Amino acid sequence: MVKQTVGLKTLAAHLNVTVGTVSRALNGYSDISEATRLRVLRAADELGYRPNHAARRLSTGVAEAVAYVMPQYSSSISQPFVGQLLKGLGEAVAKRGWDLLVAHADSAKDELNHLDRLVRSGRVGGLVISRPAKNDPRIRLMRSLKCPFVVHGRTADCRDYAWYDVDGADAFHTAVDHLVTLGHGRIAFVGAPLQYQFAQDRLNGYRAALEQNGLRAVPEFVQITEFSDDGGELATNVLLDLDQPPSAIVCISDMVALGALAAIRARGLTPGRDISVIGYDGLKVGQHANPPLTTMAQPQVHAGRRLGDILLAIIDGGDPRDYQDLQKAHLLRRKTDGAFEQTT
Amino acid sequence: MVKQTVGLKTLAAHLNVTVGTVSRALNGYSDISEATRLRVLRAADELGYRPNHAARRLSTGVAEAVAYVMPQYSSSISQPFVGQLLKGLGEAVAKRGWDLLVAHADSAKDELNHLDRLVRSGRVGGLVISRPAKNDPRIRLMRSLKCPFVVHGRTADCRDYAWYDVDGADAFHTAVDHLVTLGHGRIAFVGAPLQYQFAQDRLNGYRAALEQNGLRAVPEFVQITEFSDDGGELATNVLLDLDQPPSAIVCISDMVALGALAAIRARGLTPGRDISVIGYDGLKVGQHANPPLTTMAQPQVHAGRRLGDILLAIIDGGDPRDYQDLQKAHLLRRKTDGAFEQTT
DNA sequence: TTGACGAGCGAAATCGGTTTCGGATATAGG
DNA sequence: CCTATATCCGAAACCGATTTCGCTCGTCAA
Structure with a gap:
């Protein structure tokens, strides 16, 4: 730590007052004459006074x-x-x-x-x-x-x-609604471990939207995987291997969605045409994906x-x-x- | 700030010793009997003692x-x-x-x-x-x-x-060398404002490599632009509009390179075939680019x-x-x- | 002229630790 | 048995601020 050069004591000595006076002047107490306050303020500025943080915290009790x-x-x-x-x-x-x-x-x-x-x-x-x-x-x-x-x-x-x-639930509800509007009926969900509340929320939104749209909830369509692109790729491969694969996938994050895109492309399919994918986060890099990733963007x-x-x-x-x-x-x-x- | 519940004083009172003794026991001084030290340590653990950070800093003078x-x-x-x-x-x-x-x-x-x-x-x-x-x-x-x-x-x-x-200079030297090995002779550089040393370093590496490979330095091939994907896209468009455009581009970062890819694709050209692009950073998302981005990766x-x-x-x-x-x-x-x- | 009052400042306690100094007790040595 | 020494711990100064308390003025009214 850099040694304190100019403290309250230095200032006080320089001004021929006590440290208490300087402190009160600096902290805007009312029982200080305007003349003194100005003298103190000016000196503090000139000498570059910086109050010792530890001392102040100890004294005031606020951590800052x-x-x-x-x-x-x-x-x-x-x-x-x-x-x-x-x-x-x-x-x-x-x-x-x-x-x-x-x-x-x-x-x-x-x-x-x-x-x-x-x-x-x-x-x-x-x-x-x-x-x-x-x-x-x-x-x-x-x-x-x-x-x-x-x-x-x-x-x-x-x-x-x-x-x-x-609102993750709302977001996934919106995403599913959008896919339904586009004509999709077989919509899968690639999620993350449910120990995290956000993972649960988004899954809830997905399920609620399915129900509200009168779609059947296919158990195999819910894939819980690692929260990364690799996880997304793995899960998507499982989905594509199904006898009746989904026609659209909502992914719990953009990174997971990027993995999904990779899996889809690896099979010679085209995301957005053969299979729709929607991510979540609104990451800027999503626009450089192949093809650019549709996503639920956050403020x-x-x-x-x-x-x-x-x-x-x-x-x-x-x-x-x-x-x-x-x-x-x-x-x-x-x-x-x-x-x-x-x-x- | 949460009020201190158990301090040195509490501990001392609880053990019938003074605060000085407790402090020395806790800080491993030698003039404390082993028996006392253990008593103190145990009590500190049981009562969940946490030394007040501000007080210690004030006293020792180290910021921690x-x-x-x-x-x-x-x-x-x-x-x-x-x-x-x-x-x-x-x-x-x-x-x-x-x-x-x-x-x-x-x-x-x-x-x-x-x-x-x-x-x-x-x-x-x-x-x-x-x-x-x-x-x-x-x-x-x-x-x-x-x-x-x-x-x-x-x-x-x-x-x-x-x-x-x-070593940015070395990295860009390597990148240019690699492109020369691939047969490229018209290699451009998309960089960032030279106020930053890293931008200068990378440009230096590019120039040194050109010279060492006996390549002519074309002034228009050095584009300084904003440090973002949009900047990369803009700069690349300038390069592609040249009468004799480059056949390869090294970019100061992966994000800039992603912009470059976008510009190239927008003209119906294929990065990696019609024009080579090498980025810098080794960002994971680069592998999801279109096509996956070659880059100088960092440890x-x-x-x-x-x-x-x-x-x-x-x-x-x-x-x-x-x-x-x-x-x-x-x-x-x-x-x-x-x-x-x-x-x- | 004096007493009350308020303004402005000095003195000192305080925050919770660390560290020095010195005293009390136990141990060893002669 | 008495002194020298080491061991262990209590007492107190200190870090640098904040803040309370009270003193000393000057001012004003009676």
Whole structure:
């Protein structure tokens, strides 16, 4: 650590006042004459005074920092949004002069320990939890610690805390509806392990849409696989090997969908003509896929900032239940959705 | 901030010793009897003692935290590697129980102010600077502050500080050599603004390779454009409009290369057959491009951890000049590089 | 002229640890 | 048996801010 050069003491000596006076002048107390305040402010600026963060925290008891908890098993797909999120989060907390720190997880057990330390040692005043499991232990921990937090995503029971999420059920409902409109009746779902709530939500949306459209739910049409392009490719191959393969596939993410496209092309079929595919995320790279990927795009841009604002509001004493933000995804048509053709 | 429940004082009272004794027992001093140490350790564990971070920092003077400075203009392409890097960095600092915080930049000027505060207020003991400009003010600031730092990338003069970089000049040399081997003689370069050192490095490699292969440097073949897919598309269109267009293009990044592919396909040409394209980064999504993108892949996996280890070593007093790590990229052949055909 | 009052500032306690110094007890040596 | 030494622990200073308390002025009304 760089040694403190100019502290309150230096300033005070320089101005012939006490440290208490300087501190009060800097923090806008009323029992300081305007003349003194100006003298102090000017000197602080000239000497480049930076209050020692640790001392202030110790004294005031506020951490002036929040943490972002990285997704547990961060596959390559989770990376793009991490950067975006951090940027937004950083902006939100920086407005208040607070710090943003990131917590990473070695294992599930280590992570809880890490978070406990982070909170109970007073390093952070709140945190953002991404991509929760159905009954996430991290959320239970934060509740028991009475530590402010906001969840990026939701769990099964999400009534009592703050969260920001995109409505996956709605999105997959929309995707299936769209495919039905195009004439598809045999629609498959390639999903991820259901321990994650978002995986369950999207599956629910798929199923609800099938039912509402009077379509039969074919058990083999629901493939749960690894959350990656390889997983998507594997699952799609299983689907295509079926006696009566689907004519359309909705995929739980764009990355999975890219794998699906690869599997389809490998058989000499053309995505969007022979088999329709719809992804989820709205990743920019999807437009460079072969062919460009139709997807359910998210209003991802402001998620980070919104999460930060929510967290700060709760730290300020806001009721978490007042901050539950459900965004809708929208259909972004590119080239992998097409009308059903009997010829298949 | 969650109020401290059990502090040193609580522990001391519970054990009928003084806080000093507890502190020394916990910190492994030798003048504590083994019996007492065990009693203290056990009690600390049972009561779930977490030392107050601010107090310890104030007392010891070490920040127990480092910061990662986000790339200045983080376009979509910069995101994937941010996540990876943070993961590795987090692991490295977590081994020591330190925190990782991220600093984001509103503007260039704000950023310097922000970094100055971060360091001089004692929040961090060192930092990682990504993607420096040729003569980066952030580096100058850190030097003047005598704050330990490591650079991810290099500047023009990089002799006196620690850095980790991938050899862009070598990579583009390799790429051009490869294309020459395939019979190409008209090779273009699509790059990014030269304010960034990495952009200059890669251009240098391209030029050196041309010269070494006895190829003429065509001025119009060097296109400097925006660091994105759109930029790549624009630049490639310019190249294709030339009276004598190139038969191969090396692109400064995979994202730019994806734009190039789009431009090529838009003219009914086939990348890899009519025109070869080589990207840089080794992004996984490149394999889902149309056609799969040949690229110079980086050993990106350990960059974060390595940067973290280097930074900690310097904070421990290591000589920065002993930590200069230049990695090599390697050619990852997919489908966009092909033999030159006269027919074009 | 005096007493009350308020403005402005100094002095000191406080946050929760770390670390130095010195004292008490136990052990060893003569 | 008495002193020298090592062992172990208590007491207190310290890190650099914040914040409370109270003192000292100057001002004004009685």
